[in-house]
Amino acid sequence: MATNTAAWIKEKCGPFVVEEAPIPEPKDNEIVIRSHAVAINPVDGYMYKKGMLIQSWPTVIGCDVAGTVTAIGTSVTRFKPGDRILACSDYTGDRVNRGCFQLYCAVFEALAAKVPENVGFAEACVIPLGLCTAAASLFQKPNLALPYPVLEPRSTGKVLMVWGGSSSVGSCAIQMAKAAGFEVATTCSGHNFEYCKDLGADYVFDHTKETVVDDVVKALKGKESAGVFEAIMAADALVKSAEIAHRLEGKKHLATVLVGPPTSQVVPEGLPEDVTVTYCWGTTIQHDDVGPAVWGEWVTSALASGALKGKPNAEVVGQGLGAIQEACERIVKGVSAKKLVVELP
Structure with a gap:
């Protein structure tokens, strides 16, 4: 027994x-x-x-x-x-x-x-918690509310910025955003550039550089932003992500893992007023359409095809x-x- x-x-x-x-x-x-x-x-x-x-x-x-x-x-x-x-x-x-x-x-x-x-x-x-957290931020309302990932995505013509692409949550976000038809820009340390590119990132920036915000804005000039996702628990990353959301053309929305209940974390002061900031709680996707769309319709097939990797x-x-x-x-x-x-x- x-x-x-x-x-x-x-x-x-x-x-x-x-x-x-x-x-x-x-x-x-x-x-x-x-x-x-x-x-x-x-x-x-x-x-x-x-x-x-x-x-x-x-x-x-x-x-x-x-x-x-x-x-x-x-x-x-x-x-x-x-x-x-x-x-x-x-x-x-x-x-x-x-x-x-x-x-x-x-x-x-x-x-x-x-x-x-x-x-x-x-x-x-x-995969699981990173996937849930990224899915909540990318696909839930009132977060970024992007279209769901599919096996044969069509280009949306837009770019999603992911701060922290080499993290567990960021790795899932890059893969799901590509499967939803977006170009992806991301940040990481210099030694993780190839890692993020292998996940599908189209643009990779060194988050340790003082010029990183300017570098992102310059590289994405003329592109329509689908929003920014801050995938790591760091207040300074949130501040820089908000500045990027403010300066890019398109959606002025920052979804983040840093803030909100049931934790005691708070939004840093002085963020751009035109940027909407929303937090996520990953396991809430079981209660709406995001859970079935990601876990029920996509994960197994994406793993089998290689569109989703255990990263x-x-x-x-x-x-x-x-x-x-x-x-x-x-x-x-x-x-x-x-x-x-x-x-x-």
């Missing part, structure tokens, strides 16, 4: 403790997964180190998972036991142990997709739940153009 084990956080800012946990029973719209690989996100580090977003302890966190379906809820139609899937675990749901840092976890059908046979679990698990590249840092601790310590220190992954044999 199967048993579950989880990497629990027993108290605020406490260490991970690997102990038994109940195997979740799927609700009507849920899937239970036997996790085979989980990825570590910056938000996991914040939750572990600062207790951010956690309402009570003990708890199990974790957002990015790939594995095999073991059970489905009564209203689930897209999956069956045995399917290989990737999914975003919505920690803001109503389960104390909803996170995916455990052998068995429950996820919502709306935030899951099948993994093609040509894609491994470690590659697949780097940043997975760096497997350990096996077993005991490796979660060190992985979260590393993510707090910062990583670039890679995603830390723990395999769960």
Whole structure:
């Protein structure tokens, strides 16, 4: 008989403790997964180190998972036991142990997709939260409300600016924007230029240069902007992104991951008055048309065709739940153009 084990956080800012946990029973719209690989996100580090977003302890966190379906809820139609899937675990749901840092976890059908046979679990698990966050900013209203990604996109004749293209969220944003028919301009460090170009970016700028805002505006002169997406949690990046949105021709709209509830972050003062600034919360796409359009209609086919790649590249840092601790310590220190992954044999 199967048993579950989880990497629990027993108290605020406490260490991970690997102990038994109940195997979740799927609700009507849920899937239970036997996790085979989980990825570590910056938000996991914040939750572990600062207790951010956690309402009570003990708890199990974790957002990015790939594995095999073991059970489905009564209203689930897209999956069956045995399917290989990737999914975003919505920690803001109503389960104390909803996170995916455990052998068995429950996820919502709306935030899951099948993994093609040509894609491994470690590659697949780097995608979910970055995909959700980028999709919320690019496609939701009142965010940028761009057309959805498709396998054979037609050019819109417009350009989307993505600040932070080598990040997990930025990598997903570049790929989805290209699949929606946009040219993409992005920023990153100089050593990540080729990485962003390989994702499909048409213009790449060095964010460390003092002239980066002027460089972007000069290069995109005469092009119609579809808006700007600030994909990293940094106030200075938001200020520069807002200035770019202000100076480009076209849509004066900045979507950002930095601000808004349920975090305590706030918009920096002094942003251009003609720029609309909106924040996103990735897992909300399960409640509108964006979730089905991205997760239901696009992800699996895009993975199979190569239009969507598991980026940043997975760096497997350990096996077993005991490796979660060190992985979260590393993510707090910062990583670039890679995603830390723990395999769960």
